[in-house]
Amino acid sequence: MQIDLRGVSFTYGQGTQQEKQALKQLDLHVPAGALAAVIGPTGSGKSTLVQLIGGLLRPEEGIIRVGETEVNERSSSLSPLRRHVGIVFQYPEHQLFADTVEHDIAYGPRNRGVPEEEVRNRVKQAMHWVGLPESLSDRSPFQLSGGQMRRVAIAGVLAMLPQVLILDEPTAGLDPAGREALLQRIDRLRRERRMTVLLVSHSMEEVARYAERIFVLHQGRCVLQGSPAEVFADEGRLKGWGLDIPEITALIHRLNRKLDPPLPLDCFTVEALARLLANRRGEGASHEPVR
Numbered sequence: 001m002q003i004d005l006r007g008v009s010f011t012y013g014q015g016t017q018q019e020k021q022a023l024k025q026l027d028l029h030v031p032a033g034a035l036a037a038v039i040g041p042t043g044s045g046k047s048t049l050v051q052l053i054g055g056l057l058r059p060e061e062g063i064i065r066v067g068e069t070e071v072n073e074r075s076s077s078l079s080p081l082r083r084h085v086g087i088v089f090q091y092p093e094h095q096l097f098a099d100t101v102e103h104d105i106a107y108g109p110r111n112r113g114v115p116e117e118e119v120r121n122r123v124k125q126a127m128h129w130v131g132l133p134e135s136l137s138d139r140s141p142f143q144l145s146g147g148q149m150r151r152v153a154i155a156g157v158l159a160m161l162p163q164v165l166i167l168d169e170p171t172a173g174l175d176p177a178g179r180e181a182l183l184q185r186i187d188r189l190r191r192e193r194r195m196t197v198l199l200v201s202h203s204m205e206e207v208a209r210y211a212e213r214i215f216v217l218h219q220g221r222c223v224l225q226g227s228p229a230e231v232f233a234d235e236g237r238l239k240g241w242g243l244d245i246p247e248i249t250a251l252i253h254r255l256n257r258k259l260d261p262p263l264p265l266d267c268f269t270v271e272a273l274a275r276l277l278a279n280r281r282g283e284g285a286s287h288e289p290v291r
């Protein structure tokens with residue numbers, strides 16, 4: 001399902017002394033089945049955007065479309081959006097509550113009246129998707145490791161079979177191997193289920209590697225968007241908004257001061273960069289030593 005926002009604004013505490021406009025006339029389009037990322041400094045409006053798309057906040061103006069479902073400031077209910085959109089909030093394991101892993105994952109579908117046999121199938125399926133062995137079904141989620149607890153929480157969202165998945169800092173607090181494993185699984189699942197994924201992250205490495213399109217928010221506006229290579233080419237403006245670029249992109253920018261023709265920027269792993277340089281040497285395009 002596609003996500004489409006046209007001219008969306010949102011203000012907290014409207015008409016009060018604490019009034020704060022968090023989003024201003026935001027346009028954003030994510031095609032069905034794509035993985036897009038939202039980046040931006042603290043307070044730029046990322047969480048507000050997540051809650052608007054997930055049907056937890058009502059837009060003050062503009063239109064939010066998820067698939068064929070459309071809401072605007074006059075919509076009587078936001079729940080149609082909630083049916084399609086699953087949100088994994090930061091540190092989702094803090095919201096675990098049930099006595100067993102199985103009960104926790106089953107809670108959402110059961111609550112929605114999904115027949116019992118289907119609930120059990122969905123729990124199994126969701127555990128498989130996040131890489132949790134079935135043997136953990138009857139364990140208390142609170143006896144698991146931090147990484148496993150997070151997987152239980154994510155499985156609970158996936159068991160609702162969302163067509164759109166929003167991940168708000170999904171890897172915060174995980175070690176590098178855990179971060180990589182989680183994002184790889186989500187990406188694989190997205191391709192299998194043709195799920196649309198919106199990733200909110202402070203890690204430029206993550207968004208560069210996984211997102212097809214990046215939206216940069218600053219003070220409630222989308223100030224830049226494009227492929228990772230396009231967005232991270234604009235190092236100067238990103239720095240001005242207090243945002244970094246991936247380390248590998250910074251290295252390529254430095255190399256490019258010495259290389260002609262320059263290396264392309266759509267290279268986000270050390271392995272890919274090593275391949276690029278090796279090919280370059282093979283082609284004999286540049287033999288300049290890099291110091």
Ligand SMILES: Nc1ncnc2c1ncn2[C@@H]1O[C@H](COP(=O)(O)OP(=O)(O)OP(=O)(O)O)[C@@H](O)[C@H]1O
Nearest residue numbers: 012013020022040041042043044045046047048049
């Ligand atoms: N409940 C609220 N009441 C009043 N103002 C709020 C509320 N929530 C957020 N804001 C304000 O709205 C603006 C956008 O906040 P938001 O949380 O969407 O930003 P963010 O990009 O997610 O920030 P962070 O990276 O710190 O999570 C900020 O100025 C923030 O102070």
